[in-house]
Amino acid sequence: MAGQMGNERVTVQNLQVIKVLPEHNLLVIKGSIPGAKGSIVIVEK
Template sequence: KRWGQHHLRMSHGTGPVHRQVGSMGANSSPSRVFKNKKMAGQYGNECVTMLNLEVIKIDSDKNLIAVKGAVPGSRGGIVFVRDTVK
């Protein structure tokens, strides 16, 4: 999912390595893995800034702010509301 790559074949002799990396580069000539090689790592859990959302209503009794548009994140997550940047 992170890089849009596909797994190895499920048959024809690939063995139990369908989700493994495979070759990462040349042999002894560079003797290293090059920078920016697409490898496994954390995917998601990023801070997202939504621009130009309109505040519809503020209910100070229930501590609620109604926003027009989609707000990313899970239910019960922390949302910071601030003035426009651009």
């Protein structure tokens, strides 16, 4: 079936933050994050 896919907001819960590297602006997360490489991810408490 033709058409655009993937233009929706997805919430993933219960992922573990393994390490924070502020000098490189990185969060190391255990689990899969949906989305393409280079896309924006919002992390909330």
